[in-house]
Amino acid sequence: MSLKTLKGLVPAALLALALAPPLQAGPVPPLVLAVGGEPEGGFDPVLGWGRYGNPLFQATLLRFNTDLSLVGDLATSWSLSDDRRTWTIKLRQDAKFSDGTALTAEDVAFTFNTARDAGGLVDMKILREARVVAPDTVELELTRPQITFTSHLVGLGIVPKARYGADYARHPVGAGPFRMVEWRPGEQLVVEPNPYWHGGTIPFPRVSFVFGAEAAAIALAQTGAVQVAAVPPAGSDAPPAGMRTLHVQSVDNRGVMFPMVAAGGKTAEGKPIGNDVTADPAIRRALNQLLDRKALVDLALEGHGRPAHGPADGLPWDQPAAALPDADPIAAAVTLEAAGWIDRDGDGLREKDGREARFTLVYPASDSLRQALALGVAEQAKAVGIAIEPAGKSWDDIDNVMHADAVLFGWGAHDPSEIFALHHGDFAGVAYYNPGYYKNPAVDAHLDAAQAAPDFKAALPDWQAAQWDGRTGFGARGDAAWAWLVNIDHNYWVSDCLDLGPLQIEPHGHGYPITQGLQGWTWTCN
Amino acid sequence: MTDASLSLRPIGFRSPLRRALIWRGGLVTAVFAAPILIALALPETGPAVSAATRNLPPSLAHPFGTDALGRDMAARSLAALAVSVKIGLFAAILSTALAVVLGLAAALDRRLDRIIGVLTEMALGLPHFVLIMLVAYAAGGGIWGVVLGVGLTHWPRLARVLRHEAQTVAGADFVAVSRALGRPQLWIARHHLAPHLLPQVVAGFVLIFPHAILHEAGLSFLGLGIPPHLPSIGVILSESLRGILAGHWWVALFPGLGLMIVALSFELFGETLRRAADPREGVA
Numbered sequence: 001m002s003l004k005t006l007k008g009l010v011p012a013a014l015l016a017l018a019l020a021p022p023l024q025a026g027p028v029p030p031l032v033l034a035v036g037g038e039p040e041g042g043f044d045p046v047l048g049w050g051r052y053g054n055p056l057f058q059a060t061l062l063r064f065n066t067d068l069s070l071v072g073d074l075a076t077s078w079s080l081s082d083d084r085r086t087w088t089i090k091l092r093q094d095a096k097f098s099d100g101t102a103l104t105a106e107d108v109a110f111t112f113n114t115a116r117d118a119g120g121l122v123d124m125k126i127l128r129e130a131r132v133v134a135p136d137t138v139e140l141e142l143t144r145p146q147i148t149f150t151s152h153l154v155g156l157g158i159v160p161k162a163r164y165g166a167d168y169a170r171h172p173v174g175a176g177p178f179r180m181v182e183w184r185p186g187e188q189l190v191v192e193p194n195p196y197w198h199g200g201t202i203p204f205p206r207v208s209f210v211f212g213a214e215a216a217a218i219a220l221a222q223t224g225a226v227q228v229a230a231v232p233p234a235g236s237d238a239p240p241a242g243m244r245t246l247h248v249q250s251v252d253n254r255g256v257m258f259p260m261v262a263a264g265g266k267t268a269e270g271k272p273i274g275n276d277v278t279a280d281p282a283i284r285r286a287l288n289q290l291l292d293r294k295a296l297v298d299l300a301l302e303g304h305g306r307p308a309h310g311p312a313d314g315l316p317w318d319q320p321a322a323a324l325p326d327a328d329p330i331a332a333a334v335t336l337e338a339a340g341w342i343d344r345d346g347d348g349l350r351e352k353d354g355r356e357a358r359f360t361l362v363y364p365a366s367d368s369l370r371q372a373l374a375l376g377v378a379e380q381a382k383a384v385g386i387a388i389e390p391a392g393k394s395w396d397d398i399d400n401v402m403h404a405d406a407v408l409f410g411w412g413a414h415d416p417s418e419i420f421a422l423h424h425g426d427f428a429g430v431a432y433y434n435p436g437y438y439k440n441p442a443v444d445a446h447l448d449a450a451q452a453a454p455d456f457k458a459a460l461p462d463w464q465a466a467q468w469d470g471r472t473g474f475g476a477r478g479d480a481a482w483a484w485l486v487n488i489d490h491n492y493w494v495s496d497c498l499d500l501g502p503l504q505i506e507p508h509g510h511g512y513p514i515t516q517g518l519q520g521w522t523w524t525c526n
Numbered sequence: 527m528t529d530a531s532l533s534l535r536p537i538g539f540r541s542p543l544r545r546a547l548i549w550r551g552g553l554v555t556a557v558f559a560a561p562i563l564i565a566l567a568l569p570e571t572g573p574a575v576s577a578a579t580r581n582l583p584p585s586l587a588h589p590f591g592t593d594a595l596g597r598d599m600a601a602r603s604l605a606a607l608a609v610s611v612k613i614g615l616f617a618a619i620l621s622t623a624l625a626v627v628l629g630l631a632a633a634l635d636r637r638l639d640r641i642i643g644v645l646t647e648m649a650l651g652l653p654h655f656v657l658i659m660l661v662a663y664a665a666g667g668g669i670w671g672v673v674l675g676v677g678l679t680h681w682p683r684l685a686r687v688l689r690h691e692a693q694t695v696a697g698a699d700f701v702a703v704s705r706a707l708g709r710p711q712l713w714i715a716r717h718h719l720a721p722h723l724l725p726q727v728v729a730g731f732v733l734i735f736p737h738a739i740l741h742e743a744g745l746s747f748l749g750l751g752i753p754p755h756l757p758s759i760g761v762i763l764s765e766s767l768r769g770i771l772a773g774h775w776w777v778a779l780f781p782g783l784g785l786m787i788v789a790l791s792f793e794l795f796g797e798t799l800r801r802a803a804d805p806r807e808g809v810a
Binding site: 215218232234235295298299300302365366368371372374375376379390391392393 | 574575576577580594595596749753754755765768771772
């Protein structure tokens, strides 16, 4: 093709575009979303804003593609040194904050160092220092290798050094796709496209987020006032006119955490540690074999979920081989008999060494979903002669008993550091991470190896080996440290005119994760 | 003061008051016994969950329908009412015992009277439900939290009535006569005090029942009472908010009616008892 014909093609193409039936004729309406997600402390990434989804106002160094692979946002290239302690990150040159000033390496270094010192929800103590080595290059030096530091490259929005101050959380300025118009805490947040954003144009003149109770979101959707609403599973399949139901898969999971050691211990504060029944691997494995997770999804989620077999189902670092076939009472009974749990007195309850197969399963009393799951698990466990007694408690009370009683917890993150914290011996009894005091040196070694990997991809086999390496692991086939139950579908009503593009598997936190691709949404009606 | 004004009014065999007493007493007995008898036949944790029977409207198999977890609402409501009755019973016993002790102590001793008077004023002055919430929370919630919460807050009115009644009787002429005749204190207590106070105690006891039952519902509704997986009217009503939004009216209607019937029957019976005991009451 000659240059001349090419030159002729351009005006022709332009003409064709102009004459083509307009795809987006008529003004695109402002978007209104009722998906929750209002941060208590405002929109400061240093204090945790953006960890659970789109930071709206700020741009990040990297971001997850819909298949959860890492792609650059502010970063054009990134590399980890051979000793796995120093990240070198090259920045794009065209990034500007919403006030028109350029984003430089200074701002990136400032953001990381501030987050390290702030000690907010972002735990970045592992960072030794962030340094500017060239106007477009930053070095992040860690105190020890930690491959999951990439989660900060993805999660930490960059703030402008010159504009960062005490009121930043209320008046955020960033290089992200949106800038703030108004925030009325508890009511709504209004944003408009940031004209300086490096990612292109956004079709919507404004986007409003309305906050408030789920019932309010449903009412708004029924009047046609919102284009996206997060709704509970009950009744989600009957959307109002002009809207469709979207069930998005998630790793927002729920599972039973087992105390892993024998009773008798005490924490420094005097809370009891250990449970003689759940400390027996046969009990934990039998429950993993027994539970009919599909039935639990039907019972507690009206079918809008997936059975969960591990903490990271469907994520790149998941090891499907770690799961055992479930809904199998016969296999469960065999496991129990082989371990000596036998119903000798015919009361329907198994015993071993004079101890009944009986334990308490604690759930947060305020959470109806976990209550339903606890009741469902208890009901199913009766079939193999294990008595599980549900107990609804406040979170304060759960803090006191969670080392000695099984607890229905929920997790699910786009970050393998979660499976590290849930199962590494160093995290035993730390916050909510490893309340059961699980410790398996082989698992710890795999988790440590993953953290020391040369890049995120290279760490994946180690994360998987921690779940099941052929001999041991924290998965059901190995130690069965948890009995994972369900992954919750996140349910939305979405306007028929709105195209959300490809969706990712969503993390913990109902509602807000849907906004991950907000800047790419399109309006398809006239 | 005439003698008649101080004794339990003799009730004619066919008097309307007597008929009301029998009829309402029978109702209370039935209301008391039915849920307890039925609940005895059910497991302690209530009916089992089942994914296959979720949100069914009332039918022959499930006369009250089923809830969002597939539990039979008839079994669940009756089990909950049995818990209600149990709570009412213990709370009323605790409260009445406190009222009798404090009321009599106040009537018989001047210094105690002043202290108990201040206590009573304080208990009556504080917002009722706030106090119950505080006590229930401090007691760790659950059935006993509700019993303590209601029991420790419902004595003042009855205590006042008993104090007044006891003082009146103690100052009456016939007591003075008995004293002059050399009757021992115990004899006076048995033959003069007890007949006057007993009807008040019984009426007060029965009247605390509906309070306790309603407060259990209120506390559990707010999450301070019975844990949500156990049967309780408060929990059922609190859960039903979601069900009603989805059009499942039966999850609220039947348990609500049950609560109303139980509370109302106790209220009516207590009121009748009080009237039977109150000499100043004109017509039954």
